[in-house]
Amino acid sequence: MINIVLFGPPGSGKGTQAQNLIKKFNLKQISTGDLFRYNIKNGTELGQLAKSYIDKGELVPDQVTTEMLKDEVKKPTETNGFIFDGYPRTANQAEALETIVKEILNDDISICLSLVVDDEILVERLLKRGETSGRTDDSNEDIIRARIKEYYAKTAEVAELYKKQGKYVEVNGVGAVDEISEKLFAEVEKIK
Template identity: 90%
Template sequence: MINIVLFGPPGSGKGTQAQNLIEKFNLKQISTGDLFRYNMKNGTELGKLAKSYIDKGELVPDQVTTDMLIDEVKKPTDTSGFIFDGYPRTANQTEALEKIVKEILNGEISVCLSLIVNDEILVERLLKRGETSGRTDDSNEEIIRARIKEYYTKTAEVAELYKQQGKYVEVNGVGGIDEISEKLFAEVEKIK
């Protein structure tokens, strides 16, 4: 089983690249963004709570995110593994994910692939996405910059944990989509 943590700041292309990895390796994506949107759209208590943080440009607290993730991992699947997109973002989430993968999936995290993109490119991408997505957090440059800053502040420890395990790989997230995908595919092939 392949279990990938796909890492990168807001606007780095995690969602797009996750889709390409899914098709190539028969994986199931668990995107915290999708989990949040599903819960918010359906007005669940977890969704309302998540939205209150997202609208301010803040990251959702660990336990809310972890509870959503556990529900999703428990669903039956016939895939070769999972892509965790947007989770973990803290040391606590990293520990929780390793426990979930071990206890529920009888596996371990195979690799953490981190998409690296310059902040100004991230802001540009998110503002452009905000023009069509209707997402309030993608339409305000101040909120976008706060999200990016908070992402770096809170996730530095996660990168360090995966580096210590020898599972952290940085991939340049700027360029053509297919070009970036090929780099990611090559890293996954190394662990298969």
């Protein structure tokens, strides 16, 4: 199996590249945002619990997110592995993910791919996306810069953890989409 943790700040092209990795290697993407939406929409016990925190403007505790992730990994799949997107964001979540992958899939995290893009390019990309996406958080430069800063602050400790394990690889996220995809594919091929 191939189990990828995909990192990239807002605007780095992570969504596009995740789709290309999925097609190339027959992977299943698990996005925490999708998990929240699915569980809340379907009124699951975990969804109701998550919603109770979100409605109060609080962060959903790691334990709730981890349980949703566990449920998703347990579902039968005909894929060759997973792309974890938006999780882990903390050292505790990284440890929880290692445990889930080991206990449920009898496997390990294969690699952490991190798309690296200069902040000014990220801001430019997000402002451009905001013109067509209708997302208010993509149309205000101050909010965009705060999101980027928060991303780095949150993911720094997780990146360090994967660096220590020799599983962290940075890939330049600037250039033609296909060229970036080829770089990511090459990194995954090395660990297959």
